Amino acid sequence: MANRTVMIMVGPDGVGKTTLLATMYHELLSMDNLSGFQFAANEDTHHDLQEAYQKLSTIMTQPTFIPTGSLLKGTAGIIERQFEVLFKNKKELDLVFCDMAGGIIRAKEDNRDFEEFKQKLQEALVIINVIDGSALVEGDEVLSTQKNDPSHIYDLLQSQFLDERHFMILFVITKCEAWLKNESYRKKLEAAFETRYKVILKLINQAENVVGVLIPVKTLGCIEFTHINYQESEQEMIFVRKPNLRFKSENIDQPLRYALAFALLQHHQNRGRWNKLIRWLSNQDIAFQRALTEFTEARSHTFKIYGNSSLIEVTK
Numbered sequence: 001m002a003n004r005t006v007m008i009m010v011g012p013d014g015v016g017k018t019t020l021l022a023t024m025y026h027e028l029l030s031m032d033n034l035s036g037f038q039f040a041a042n043e044d045t046h047h048d049l050q051e052a053y054q055k056l057s058t059i060m061t062q063p064t065f066i067p068t069g070s071l072l073k074g075t076a077g078i079i080e081r082q083f084e085v086l087f088k089n090k091k092e093l094d095l096v097f098c099d100m101a102g103g104i105i106r107a108k109e110d111n112r113d114f115e116e117f118k119q120k121l122q123e124a125l126v127i128i129n130v131i132d133g134s135a136l137v138e139g140d141e142v143l144s145t146q147k148n149d150p151s152h153i154y155d156l157l158q159s160q161f162l163d164e165r166h167f168m169i170l171f172v173i174t175k176c177e178a179w180l181k182n183e184s185y186r187k188k189l190e191a192a193f194e195t196r197y198k199v200i201l202k203l204i205n206q207a208e209n210v211v212g213v214l215i216p217v218k219t220l221g222c223i224e225f226t227h228i229n230y231q232e233s234e235q236e237m238i239f240v241r242k243p244n245l246r247f248k249s250e251n252i253d254q255p256l257r258y259a260l261a262f263a264l265l266q267h268h269q270n271r272g273r274w275n276k277l278i279r280w281l282s283n284q285d286i287a288f289q290r291a292l293t294e295f296t297e298a299r300s301h302t303f304k305i306y307g308n309s310s311l312i313e314v315t316k
């Protein structure tokens with residue numbers, strides 16, 4: 001379908017996909033410097049994501065943190081969160097954010113949800129690989145494989161790299177509040193990511209059609225990893241509510257800005273010839289280009305970029 005952009009959140013159950021989506025959406029509602037762009041959710045999307053955010057806020061007011069389990073009920077399978085992207089009140093594209101139930105990643109080949117997941121992945125312009133930061137840094141091989149399994153993602157993505165089609169992978173690290181306190185902890189987080197995701201990063205660095213960005217975020221901000229509880233074969237990561245910290249997201253606008261800027265850049269570059277000519281004659285192009293440049297400049301440049309970095313630059 002023309003002008004339909006698909007983004008997909010990927011990662012096993014419990015890594016924080018829905019939490020990320022809900023906090024990003026909440027942030028979007030309060031962002032006022034959008035350079036003339038509007039990102040309007042449809043009614044169901046708005047309702048569900050606000051409900052998820054509300055649930056998180058309630059949990060965060062409690063003195064003791066109890067993991068919520070899956071944040072939204074009924075998020076079995078793949079849920080499409082629908083948005084419209086407008087520029088100066090005129091629709092530019094339909095945006096679909098696919099939120100998946102993490103369990104699908106381990107489903108068998110002939111499972112219907114798995115087939116749909118693979119198809120969405122192939123269609124996606126932006127893939128958001130959500131990574132559990134605590135398991136990444138502190139987990140042993142068993143826990144890491146259970147929480148962040150790059151070999152699975154590697155298998156799923158391999159064919160995409162052979163394609164000519166441009167795409168972006170955002171590696172968004174959640175549950176990493178404990179490692180965002182100073183530069184040396186940040187480096188430790190980055191090194192753990194680069195070691196564990198080596199094979200995927202190698203693929204990205206060799207390909208021309210893909211760009212990767214590493215973005216650690218605080219979705220909750222007040223819940224910190226403390227230790228791992230070992231009970232027989234079970235391992236449980238223990239997080240505590242920091243009484244001196246507020247529920248406050250940090251950097252949460254950044255994955256959104258990177259994803260949306262990429263979608264807009266691709267959309268703008270792929271306009272048909274006639275459309276380009278008409279827009280040029282009517283001066284619409286200059287306004288759009290200017291707004292796009294401004295929008296992309298609001299991205300932070302502190303993140304590590306992998307692969308073809310020219311794909312995220314605005315071409316004049």
Ligand SMILES: Nc1nc2c(ncn2[C@@H]2O[C@H](COP(=O)(O)OP(=O)(O)OP(=O)(O)O)[C@@H](O)[C@H]2O)c(=O)[nH]1
Nearest residue numbers: 013014015016017018019067068070071102174175
């Ligand atoms: N400390 C901390 N906890 C988080 C963070 N993000 C999510 N969580 C917690 O992780 C748990 C699971 O979060 P969800 O967002 O439901 O995870 P999911 O990836 O959508 O899981 P599925 O839908 O089952 O695949 C919840 O208890 C969240 O409160 C984070 O950045 N930091």
Ligand SMILES: [Mg+2]
Nearest residue numbers: 017018071075
């Ligand atoms: Mg979820």
